[in-house]
Amino acid sequence: MGTTGKVIKCKAAIAWEVNKPLCIEEVEVAPPKAHEVRIQVVATSVCHTDAYTINPKFKEALFPVILGHECAGIVESIGPGVNNVKPGDKVIPFFAPQCKKCKFCLSPHTNLCGKIRNFKTPNIDQEIMEDKTSRFTCRGKPVYHFMGVSSFSQYTVVSDVNVAKIDDDANLERVCLIGCGFSSGYGAAINTAKVTPGSTCAIFGLGGVGLSAVIGCKIAGASRIIGIDINSEKFTKAKALGATDCLNPQDLDKPIQEVIVELTSGGVDFALECAGGYESMRAALDCTTVGWGSCTVVGVKPGDKDLDVSPVDLIVGRTMNGTFFGGWKSVDSVPKLVSDYKNKKFDLDALVTHNLPFDKVNEAFDLMEQGKSIRTILTF
Template sequence: MSTKGKVIKCKAAVVWEAGKPFSIEEVEVAPPKAHEVRIQVMATSVCHTDALNIDPNFKNGVFPVIVGHECAGIVESIGPGVTNFKPGDKVIPFYTPQCKKCKFCLNPHTNFCGKLRDFKTPTADQKLMEDKTSRFTCKGKPVYHFMGVSSFSQYTVVSDVNLAKIHDDANLERVCLLGCGFSTGYGAAINTAKVTPGSTCAIFGLGGVGLSAVIGCKVAGASRIIVTDINNEKFTLAKALGATDCLNPRELDRPIQEVIIEMTNGGVDFAIECIGGYQHMRAALDSTSVGGGTCTLVGVKAGDKALDVSPEELIMGRTLNATLFGGWKSVDSVPKLVNDYMNKKFNLDLFVTHTLPFDKVNEAYDLMNQGKSIRTILTF
């Protein structure tokens, strides 16, 4: 029986208060309105960004909310005005829209879009649909969306500019990682840092994003890729992906940036920081060489102090930049990344350490927070 135009009742993981665990609830998902698409989520991953936005130290969180933003699914129905999708299409949603009409989308040098309505805190934006209402209801109360995706629900509604149609044969339990983590780290190296052949690189943090940055540096032709993490168990995979040197800052007798500077005769050409927090950002910037070193920031940590940078540090030839979704123009780039995976340009299978039923979302987050997983896939 068709569900088009009807409210769908399904399971979702709702966070009712900051710092509280996920609660599996029955929610009602309204039909899509103009330029919206309702999706059956088939696979979703857990990501630190979800945990960040429900952290009590994060000031922009709203509740109750359905988080989750790294997923893949199948179109269930479309709203008026949608022309690029039809029921049955395999799709990947993402938090960085691409309307292809605004001044940002028409600028080849940025992947921002005017539909990303709050440039100051983009990860906290898109908490409602564009008409300022929610498509989710639970226990008679409206529930906030998250980053334009809300993948911790069997069904979700997204804007058609936050969505890409992908190959019919794509493995949704793997390409869901292209909705955020892999694309961000890989693109940080390829698009934002613009790592060059023969260069030296340092990557701070070996979660899914940091390991993806390793692949990006390797593909770009870096001659030396130094990785840092406090979990030595991650070094085996990092080396398999292309890392040449592995450092655990807890095993060093001096600041890690000093060790990297000594190892590279003055600092690396490119540093990519994938953890967040003042200490790590400072170390990444300090590890870059004067006269041309580039530091790219990716990680965000709730409640930490901001990075202070003196003009002299940059005058000496360093560049400091940051990336959102790896610099990819989402609608155009995600299908190409799916094809690259299917053509074995990179291996997403190596990132998936656990696959769990959706009801075990809290267990998945415990694995992530304890550093026991790289990516856990939840299936419905």
């Protein structure tokens, strides 16, 4: 392409400071260096993690930063040493690297990768490239990367271990959801919780991740799927995707966990916590059955207190675990998930409630915060 090896000037949304709307700016995107890929972003969506990062309660974020991490696009150019993609390929970048060389990648027990530089906050790791510099500049100032992706830019640069080639006929405005939300929720049910046929499940939070967990539980053969959310407007969608029951904790006269235990004669087999926050995590653990109940934590909420778990909660047979990118080994799994969508194994279309031009990125945040959207797709 004519831009290969050159700085590209393009449009991006920059978060200059905490708790402020993003600003549409012209940025300069440098060419990729060794083992890096420059991508033209075609479609991106807004995730709660993007909003959490500019929340005043979140202390780890660095500014200015180009947010966004759920996207799909086309490779514009590659740096030396890249052999997994080429210019013109359709790709999905993701926050969960897979180098295929480290002890984690070589282990069947995890989908973490040693390329994650900060395991304390892996979901916001990679604010700069591996050589400690940024590929973004605005107004003469370097701009931080975000989660190894930074999709709120018409062009972005990612590591070659954070991107996978997908089918040439893939619908980028739908498969972009595989870059985070869908994979995280669906994989939490399939890979991490390992939901079994005939089982009972409770899913806390019916946003994009929670509804994806509903899809996973249904595909796994669960006989009863209870969706929980404080926004009852989400219940119709949840039931269409497989939920058998829906409960709003604000409509009940007793704690939600007690209601679920009563409904299921002692508790569910699997609980998936997709909302984040102490209260919902505690309720998710408490609503599982003694003996074998499993609670999987998917959601994270900034500024909330830590979860207190008593040994008694666990010695009665309950287990509690967490999931990162739904347990998928990213480079290997993302292309297969795209193929599964094309073959109609699951429905990504149902998760998309709004389509907006990229300039309306702040409107997409507002829709999400007001509970009016599941996923909003932004296109350049």
